[in-house]
Amino acid sequence: MNNASQIYDIVVIGGGPAGLTAAIALAGTGARVALLARRTPYTDNRTTALLGASVDLLERLDVWPRCRDKAAALRTMRLVDDTGRLIRSPEVRFSSQEIGLEQFGYNIDNRSLIASLEERAAELPNLTRHDDEAAAIAPGDAEVTVRTGQGVVLTARLAVGADGRQSPSRTAAGIEIVRRDLHQSALTFNIAHSHPHNNISTEFHTPHGPCVLVPLPGNRCSVVWVQATKEAERLMALSDDELSDATEKQSHSILGRIRIEPGRNLFPLTIESPKEFASHRVALVGESAHVLPPIGAQGLNMGLRDAADIADIAGTAMSQGEDPGAPQVLARYQSARRADVASRTIAIDIANRSLLNDFLAVQSLRAAGMHLLSSFGPLRRLAMREGLAPTWKRVS
Ligand SMILES: Cc1cc2nc3c(=O)[nH]c(=O)nc-3n(C[C@H](O)[C@H](O)[C@H](O)COP(=O)(O)OP(=O)(O)OC[C@H]3O[C@@H](n4cnc5c(N)ncnc54)[C@H](O)[C@@H]3O)c2cc1C
Numbered sequence: 001m002n003n004a005s006q007i008y009d010i011v012v013i014g015g016g017p018a019g020l021t022a023a024i025a026l027a028g029t030g031a032r033v034a035l036l037a038r039r040t041p042y043t044d045n046r047t048t049a050l051l052g053a054s055v056d057l058l059e060r061l062d063v064w065p066r067c068r069d070k071a072a073a074l075r076t077m078r079l080v081d082d083t084g085r086l087i088r089s090p091e092v093r094f095s096s097q098e099i100g101l102e103q104f105g106y107n108i109d110n111r112s113l114i115a116s117l118e119e120r121a122a123e124l125p126n127l128t129r130h131d132d133e134a135a136a137i138a139p140g141d142a143e144v145t146v147r148t149g150q151g152v153v154l155t156a157r158l159a160v161g162a163d164g165r166q167s168p169s170r171t172a173a174g175i176e177i178v179r180r181d182l183h184q185s186a187l188t189f190n191i192a193h194s195h196p197h198n199n200i201s202t203e204f205h206t207p208h209g210p211c212v213l214v215p216l217p218g219n220r221c222s223v224v225w226v227q228a229t230k231e232a233e234r235l236m237a238l239s240d241d242e243l244s245d246a247t248e249k250q251s252h253s254i255l256g257r258i259r260i261e262p263g264r265n266l267f268p269l270t271i272e273s274p275k276e277f278a279s280h281r282v283a284l285v286g287e288s289a290h291v292l293p294p295i296g297a298q299g300l301n302m303g304l305r306d307a308a309d310i311a312d313i314a315g316t317a318m319s320q321g322e323d324p325g326a327p328q329v330l331a332r333y334q335s336a337r338r339a340d341v342a343s344r345t346i347a348i349d350i351a352n353r354s355l356l357n358d359f360l361a362v363q364s365l366r367a368a369g370m371h372l373l374s375s376f377g378p379l380r381r382l383a384m385r386e387g388l389a390p391t392w393k394r395v396s
Helices: 017-027 052-060 064-070 110-123 168-172 229-236 240-250 299-319 327-356 360-375 377-388
Strands: 005-007 010-013 033-036 047-051 072-074 076-081 092-095 105-109 127-130 134-139 144-148 153-156 158-161 177-193 200-206 209-216 220-228 258-274 282-284
Touching: 010 017, 010 144, 010 153, 017 033, 017 052, 017 110, 017 127, 017 158, 017 299, 033 153, 047 052, 047 110, 047 209, 047 299, 052 064, 052 105, 052 299, 064 105, 064 110, 072 209, 105 110, 105 209, 110 127, 134 168, 144 158, 158 168, 168 282, 177 209, 177 229, 177 240, 220 229, 220 240, 229 258, 240 258, 258 327, 282 299, 299 327
Parallel strands: 005 153, 010 033, 010 158, 033 127, 076 200, 158 282
Antiparallel strands: 047 105, 072 105, 076 092, 134 144, 144 153, 177 220, 177 258, 200 209, 209 220
16 A cells, blocks of 8 residues: 555545435444545535434434534425316325324425534544545456545445436446436525414425425525426526515415525436446445435435445445445345335326326326325325335334
């Protein structure tokens, strides 16, 4: 080993919320972990609705106590048909009390969540952060070698690719993805409002996508407004007063007077699925492994389950003297993640398509499904539990 070369058990590439969580969870197994992630200020105003199991994981990793005061509890979720179509669905209300929970989860701004993850990561003695990026990733038979932008060489038996949608580690492992452009974009911003939200998250279903208002602490909410891309761009260009009025109109004034806060972002929506979740000593977590439209708050919740699973599987393998990057260990990760990610991707795709579809037959089916959900308790409770985490993975 020369001065510029360092050996670890596992290198995590990417310091978004999925990568930071994976690095902390992996370090918790006792592995020597390198986190290769540039320290850059978080630039968008997005928030994340963290569902039950994600909060439990962050609690176990000693992250949640650092940021829970920045989060608002989500106790009720309302789905409102605002399509104005001939066949409309009834309103559906999911209440956490109905399944014996105080809340489904919490909504928190990503900036606070990431700050707490970074703070925790910095405390772990067997987690070394390299404030840099991966310039070259070379998976080999016995190890994977990562060269940083500054020329440091990191060698490990497993690389965790948490490097987002463009994922250089996915390319290095030769994993192909299937990508579909939805021709929709999500406009995100935060609002202050005059009426209390009462911890109710409301999703208005319009013919072009959902507009969701998710509680934040105080009389504030985050808004994710999905529209056809041209319309989303038009909304993005409105003045603050105009966008405040448009949001109040879209939300039927349920929150009273609305004032938008500074900062808005536009995200083009796609669905992306890799053909494999791991290969050639690289395991994918977070958006390198799945990109979904923001419906049902599943994206990062799945990313956190990726992180928990890779830590569990690689940690167990190492404790039994196995190589964490060996094909049979990667195969375990693949089978742990495949069903969860595939089932959610299909469900969200169908939900989105049924909203956009103009066919009367599809609208009738959608309305019938929503009617069943609204009137049939056992089905509603099953949907709530399944929405929180896959039933086969839940530890009660
Ligand atoms: C509008 C919107 C709303 C959403 N709301 C929710 C929600 O309510 N609940 C939910 O669960 N999910 C939600 N999501 C999804 C969630 O935001 C994403 O799943 C999550 O941000 C992805 O995190 P990540 O760590 O995988 O990726 P990223 O945050 O993209 O992080 C990837 C990191 O890798 C780094 N990187 C890239 N290349 C390299 C390299 N060569 N070397 C080193 N580092 C590199 C990047 O700089 C970046 O920091 C939403 C998404 C959108 C678009």
